[in-house]
Amino acid sequence: MGYHTIIDIFQVLSLSRSRCKLLLFCTMLCFWGYLLYSQFGDRFYAHTVTRLSQRIISDNHISRGLLHEKNDMDNAGEDLEEVAGDVQDDEVDPDLSQDRFRRRFPQAIIIGVKKGGTRALLEYLRLHPDIVATGAEPQFFNRNYNKGLEWYRHLMPKSLENQLTIEKTPAYFITKEVPARIYAMSQSTKLIVVVRHPTTRAISDYSQALEKKPTIASFETLAFKNRSAGVVDSDWIAVQIGFYAQHLVNWIQYFPFKQLLVVNGDRLITNPAAELGRVQDFLGLRKLITEKNFFFDTEKGFYCIKKTEEDYKIPHCLGKTKGRAHPDVDPEALQQLNKFYEPYNRIFYEMVGEDFGWD
Known part of the structure; x- marks a missing residue:
């Protein structure tokens, strides 16, 4: 004009x-x-x-760099099975518009198994700049589902759009209602399950319980209904968790195998870089976590994290409850338990297409 x-x-x-x-x-x-x-x-x-x-x-990046200072809190999730407390309202920064930095539902969940190596896997994944993870186990889909999805979302750490949010709750794997509930939240959720030799896992589970309550009965007493006849007590939860194939059936009714990764927990101990390579491929991440990020601590007897190649002087190891010594178990009882698990293991091998060599 x-x-x-x-x-x-x-x-x-x-x-x-x-x-x-x-x-x-x-x-x-x-x-x-x-x-x-x-x-x-x-x-x-x-x-x-x-x-x-x-x-x-x-x-x-700074918050992820302080991993070793949060081990005590993180260990409380699996070892003490603590549930996160009341959720605070999500404070919105007016400068962070267009949903660039906010709390999101997890795109991947470590669903099990207890004493399989889930805490180690989560701590290793925290090294990746494209991953943000929860601290304590949310226990949402098994214990707190009635609190609603928004309660669950507020437990998640804030993330950028290009980052992947992940949580872990090992009890999910053995809880029948959980697969349907996760499916209702998101059909595209990626699932990770870490498994170990079921007998070794059961002993590790017992070791944790023994540390909390030294007066409990012996492993042999709890694991067998009739020790002389070799009759295993399959009602004991430490034994039940090792029925991997039975639990897996509940999950494949809702999720295709392409959305589920089985991590070898025994190999995660002896060669963490190799298993982390598989996990990063599964999650569609850049392969940034390699053998350069690990060093073997001869004193502790397992691998620890180093954020950079030069990071030898400041070790970042799992908490003191990890790698605890197992109690002595009668070799005959171990042999009987191994034999008991053999048919279950073979079915599991066929389902996942991998022989874990437990038999």
């Missing part, structure tokens, strides 16, 4: 000369303001967003 046109309009409206000048001045001021915004506004906005994103990513 030209200057003369604007003046003509004012004259038509029979405005006074002074009011006409005032309106003309205001109109031109808005016009020039619009030109300045068009020229520089987008550049300023882009610069601000870039600076803000860099600060968010930097903060996330």
